[in-house]
Amino acid sequence: MHFPVGGKLFFGRRRTLKAVDGVDFAVERGKTFALVGESGCGKTTAGRAIVRLYKPTAGEILFEGADIAKLEGDQLLPYRRRMQMIFQDPYASLNPRMTVGSIVTEPMCVQGLCSSDRERIERARELIERVGLKDDHLSRYPHEFSGGQRQRIGIARALSTNPDFIVCDEPISALDVSIQAQVVNMLEELQQSLGLTYLFVSHDLSMVRHISHEVAVMYLGQIVEIAPTDELFKHMQHPYTVALLSAVPIPDPDRQGAHIVLEGDVPTPIDPPPGCPFLSRCRVSMPVCKGRRPELIDLGGGHRVACHRIAK
Amino acid sequence: MPLLEVENLFAEFHIGVGTVQAVRGVSFTLDEGESLGIVGESGSGKSVTMLATTGLLPDYAEVAADKVLFDGRDVLKMTGKELRRLHGGEIGMVFQDPMTSLNPLYTIGNQLTEPLRLHKNLSRPEARARAKELLRLTNIPAPNSRLKQYPHEFSGGMRQRVMIAMAIACNPKLVIADEPTTALDVTIQAQILELLADLKRKLNTSVIMITHDLGVIASMCARILVMYGGIVCEQGTAHEIFHDPRHPYTWGLLNSIPRHLEGERRKLEPIPGTPPDMLQPPPGCPFAPRCRHRMPVCDRFEAPETVLSDTHRVSCHLMHANAPKGVRP
Numbered sequence: 001m002h003f004p005v006g007g008k009l010f011f012g013r014r015r016t017l018k019a020v021d022g023v024d025f026a027v028e029r030g031k032t033f034a035l036v037g038e039s040g041c042g043k044t045t046a047g048r049a050i051v052r053l054y055k056p057t058a059g060e061i062l063f064e065g066a067d068i069a070k071l072e073g074d075q076l077l078p079y080r081r082r083m084q085m086i087f088q089d090p091y092a093s094l095n096p097r098m099t100v101g102s103i104v105t106e107p108m109c110v111q112g113l114c115s116s117d118r119e120r121i122e123r124a125r126e127l128i129e130r131v132g133l134k135d136d137h138l139s140r141y142p143h144e145f146s147g148g149q150r151q152r153i154g155i156a157r158a159l160s161t162n163p164d165f166i167v168c169d170e171p172i173s174a175l176d177v178s179i180q181a182q183v184v185n186m187l188e189e190l191q192q193s194l195g196l197t198y199l200f201v202s203h204d205l206s207m208v209r210h211i212s213h214e215v216a217v218m219y220l221g222q223i224v225e226i227a228p229t230d231e232l233f234k235h236m237q238h239p240y241t242v243a244l245l246s247a248v249p250i251p252d253p254d255r256q257g258a259h260i261v262l263e264g265d266v267p268t269p270i271d272p273p274p275g276c277p278f279l280s281r282c283r284v285s286m287p288v289c290k291g292r293r294p295e296l297i298d299l300g301g302g303h304r305v306a307c308h309r310i311a312k
Numbered sequence: 313m314p315l316l317e318v319e320n321l322f323a324e325f326h327i328g329v330g331t332v333q334a335v336r337g338v339s340f341t342l343d344e345g346e347s348l349g350i351v352g353e354s355g356s357g358k359s360v361t362m363l364a365t366t367g368l369l370p371d372y373a374e375v376a377a378d379k380v381l382f383d384g385r386d387v388l389k390m391t392g393k394e395l396r397r398l399h400g401g402e403i404g405m406v407f408q409d410p411m412t413s414l415n416p417l418y419t420i421g422n423q424l425t426e427p428l429r430l431h432k433n434l435s436r437p438e439a440r441a442r443a444k445e446l447l448r449l450t451n452i453p454a455p456n457s458r459l460k461q462y463p464h465e466f467s468g469g470m471r472q473r474v475m476i477a478m479a480i481a482c483n484p485k486l487v488i489a490d491e492p493t494t495a496l497d498v499t500i501q502a503q504i505l506e507l508l509a510d511l512k513r514k515l516n517t518s519v520i521m522i523t524h525d526l527g528v529i530a531s532m533c534a535r536i537l538v539m540y541g542g543i544v545c546e547q548g549t550a551h552e553i554f555h556d557p558r559h560p561y562t563w564g565l566l567n568s569i570p571r572h573l574e575g576e577r578r579k580l581e582p583i584p585g586t587p588p589d590m591l592q593p594p595p596g597c598p599f600a601p602r603c604r605h606r607m608p609v610c611d612r613f614e615a616p617e618t619v620l621s622d623t624h625r626v627s628c629h630l631m632h633a634n635a636p637k638g639v640r641p
Contacts (some may be wrong), residue, residue, distance in 0.1 A: 038497035039468075144587055148356075176353040177524055181568035181582030203498060206527075210570035210580065247502035249527030251569055253550035256531050259504050262499045265467045 017270045020047040020056075021277075024082070024296075027214075029164075032198040034229070036071035037218035038264050043288065044088075046218070047167045047201045051083045052076055058302075062166075082110045086156040088170035090150035094142040100153055104128060107160040127156040128206035150256040151297065155186070159194075167199045172207065196306035205248050209233050214274055217241045218278035220269055223296065225302035237305045240278045275307065284309055315485055315518050316342040316365065319379035323357075323364040326372055330591045334360040336542035337614075344485065347512065348532030349521045349550075351526065351565070356539040357589045358522050362488050366403055367395045383485065389615065401431035404479030404517075408491035410471035414463040420474055421459030424481060431482045440538075446477040450507060469500035473507065480511060487512075505532060506574040526569055530554060539561050541588045541598025543614070548624035558626040560603045563640060596627065605630055605639050 004142060015035060020042040035043040049056045052068060052216055056142040061069040084107070085221040087093035094103055101124045103113065114120040114177050124138055132150040142150055158166050167188065189273060190196055204210050209229060216226040217240065223239040246260040262281045276282070276289040288308050296304040297311050323335035338517060351527055354357040364375045367387050375518050375630060380387045382398065390398065399405075407413040413425060427437035434442060439461070447455035450473040463471055474491060475616040479487050489508065509532060512519050522530050529536055529550070536553045536567035538546045538561065546559040564583035571578070585602040588594060600610040609629050616629040629635060 038499060082532060148586060176587065177526070178353060178564060178568045178583040181580040182584070185580055185582060205569040206496070247499045249502075249505070249531040250523070250564075251526035251530050251554070251571060253530045253554055259502050259506070261502050263503075264532070265469055265500070266497070 012195070018221045018272055019269060020049060021225055021269075022274075023059075023216075023218070023221070025216050025223065025226060027197060027199060028223055029197050030191070030195050031213040032200050032211055034200040034201055034202060034212035034215045035218055035276055036208050036215060037206060038203055038244075038266060040220070041218040042221040042235075042267055042269070043201045043218050045168050046200055050199065051085050052079070052166050053085070059187070077111070081113075083159045083167070084161065084163040084164045085167045085169065086151070086171045087301050089174055090154060091142075091174075093154055094150055096142050099139055099141060100133075100145075101126065103142070103153060104156040104160055106139075109158060110261050111161050112261065113161060123160070125201070128209055130159065130190075131156045132182075134302075135249045144180075146275050148175050148182065151175060152186070155183075155190075159190070160202060165197045165199070170200045170203070170258075171200075173204060180207070187211070217244065220267065221267050222277050222293075223306065224278060225305045225307075226296070228301070230304050231235060231301055235303070236301070237303075237310050238278075238307050239284055243281075276306075278306075313384055314341040315344045315346075316340075317379055318361075318365055321361065321364060321377040321380060322375070323360050323369060324374045325540060326374065332590045333593055334542055334590055335364060336562060336593070337544075338539070338544050340384075340544065340547060341525070342486070342518055342520065344518055345516045346535065347510075347521065347533045347534045350522045351524060351529050351536060351537060352539035353524055353587055355541065355590050357542040357590075357610060358539045359490055359536075360538070362490065366405070366488065367398065368405075383559075397431065400427040400478075401482050402484050402486065404481070404627045405482040406472070406475045406479045406487065406492045408490040409495050410468065410475045410585055411463065412469060413475060413622070416463050419460055420466070424474070424478055427478060427481045433476060442481070443477075446481055447474075449480070450474070450477045451503075451513065452477070468496055472496060472504050473539040474501075476507060476511070478506070480515065480517070483515060484517060486518045486520065486541065488520045488522070491524070492521070493528065494523070494525070501528075505607065508532065509600060538565070541593055542590060543627065544625075545599065546624075546626040547626070548620075552621075553623045556623075556624075558620065558631070559599075559628050560605050560630070561599045562571055564584040597627075605636070623640060 019206040023046055035046060037043050048054050050061055056069050059069060060067045063079055068076065100141045104127045105120050105124045108114055114123065125135055128138055133149065133152055171182050175183065188211060191198060200212055212229050214228050215232050216223045219240050236245060243260045244264045250256060264281055267280050274293065275291050276294050279285055279289050288306055294308045294311065296306045298304050321335055321337045321338045325334060338361050350358045363369050364446050367390060368384040369375060375388060377388060421443055424443040428434045428439040428442050443459060444455040447458055452458055452470060452473050466474065493504050493630065496504060499571045505528065523529055533550055535549055536601055537544050538559065545561045546557065555564060557566060567581040568583060570580060583602050588598050596612045597610045597615050600606050607629060615626050615629045616628040617627045
């Protein structure tokens with residue numbers, strides 16, 4: 001499954017908010033690809049654009065070779081069956097006025113996949129049990145469940161149409177630590193048994209390292225580094241990736257090292273200046289970084305970095 | 313004399329459908345200049361413990377304890393006036409979401425100078441000068457223009473710095489930070505944590521850090537309380553908690569986070585089940601329903617506290633002489 005996604009721009013007043021600015025990557029079937037970065041880097045927008053919740057301003061989204069970027073309305077319907085999404089906020093992503101049973105079967109009904117009520121109920125049972133909840137939960141409403149349980153309901157809903165591909169947008173960040181582990185384990189188990197492909201959007205680097213096979217680090221709408229997971233965490237090159245990982249506190253009092261602390265805030269993606277997006281916070285910048293945006297260069301082994309310093 | 317002494321603290325909320333027993337017998341001490349971390353998940357009672365200790369709970373909360381002494385004085389017996397002097401004057405608090413803790417209708421300058429004029433009786437120009445110094449101390453550039461701005465004109469990280477500036481304004485003996493970085497990006501979190509550590513060093517304040525993030529706790533706190541279902545399951549130095557934990561909940565927490573040691577890729581071992589309902593907490597040990605080592609006694613009786621060392625204590629029936637040995641997963 002390949003997704004080269006081009007630029008995506010939002011227009012506000014007469015300025016341009018470049019949420020996703022020339023992003024290119026491919027997701028291998030049956031694997032987990034992670035998009036990491038902080039607020040405003042464009043990872044959520046990219047995830048939503050890929051499942052066509054937004055229409056990209058430019059570029060292609062090749063789902064098994066077919067470009068869905070320019071399709072409209074009904075043309076997207078067959079693809080929607082195969083691509084689903086799990087949302088970040090388990091409190092906002094479930095319709096409070098629908099029962100759990102209706103919520104988890106809604107996608108398949110929209111797709112015209114259930115021919116009878118009995119079939120629908122049967123499928124709802126199957127889905128709810130798959131995610132570790134019980135039959136009698138089907139007639140209840142979202143507010144009766146905890147955050148972790150609601151997230152499981154969201155996952156059950158995403159499985160409803162038997163998709164091949166699921167975008168997981170920060171699926172665990174709103175959950176308690178011990179519940180996060182439950183959900184992550186379930187996602188992994190589902191990937192094994194159903195052959196699912198995930199795009200995992202997150203800012204939680206530890207969890208990303210645990211669950212993903214390949215990672216792309218985003219900053220201000222651009223990918224600054226991309227590599228297979230182990231390779232990235234062992235041999236990261238981009239100054240932002242290094243700072244990002246260094247900033248994550250280690251859960252071990254005996255392993256506290258010096259952190260690289262970046263100064264300043266993340267700049268705004270509105271009318272960004274030309275040149276490297278990371279320039280304003282980079283400590284190793286060079287004159288060329290101001291004028292020209294660095295391209296992703298191949299370091300071998302699937303590892304690519306966008307940095308003028310590395311290019312030398 | 314310890315700065316803070318809490319013994320057998322209870323806090324309950326009487327709401328329509330019943331009583332939420334948020335804190336059920338919590339004891340700990342804090343010395344001057346010490347950093348203490350309180351870790352726990354939703355419903356553990358960690359935030360309510362600190363609110364009760366500082367007299368910040370609303371009227372419909374019922375607070376009782378054998379002792380709650382701040383700097384030798386009984387907090388639970390303080391009058392409204394005394395409490396107001398305590399808050400901001402001797403104890404500063406930094407809350408999780410700076411946007412809801414800062415008043416959107418007042419300038420930052422106004423909000424920063426308020427505690428200074430109230431607690432320290434500074435004149436307006438004196439308070440302004442001190443406010444600028446505080447912004448400088450918390451690394452907020454261009455203090456003059458910033459003082460005239462409103463909270464919405466600041467980024468999340470900046471707002472948290474302002475909260476910290478307000479918390480330390482009167483040189484308090486204690487700063488309590490409740491999930492101060494949960495809402496922030498990780499590189500901004502690193503800035504804020506570094507700032508807190510720096511200020512603690514410079515001003516020799518005690519810090520209590522409440523968080524569910526084990527990484528933050530490990531990097532900031534010398535001692536740790538692990539809370540679950542309204543009680544302290546285990547307390548010890550950071551080293552003891554991370555490297556010699558004795559409570560099944562602590563084991564569970566440590567096993568459910570990804571930890572990447574050289575060449576190792578462990579499967580996450582989540583704790584099955586969900587946190588307890590504090591409207592009807594189970595009798596006995598609150599963790600029993602989720603505990604792999606549950607014994608019949610656990611369902612019936614709360615575990616007594618076992619003192620393992622000067623610093624290390626645990627409340628678990630596994631500590632009993634007759635309990636199975638060597639059960640750590």
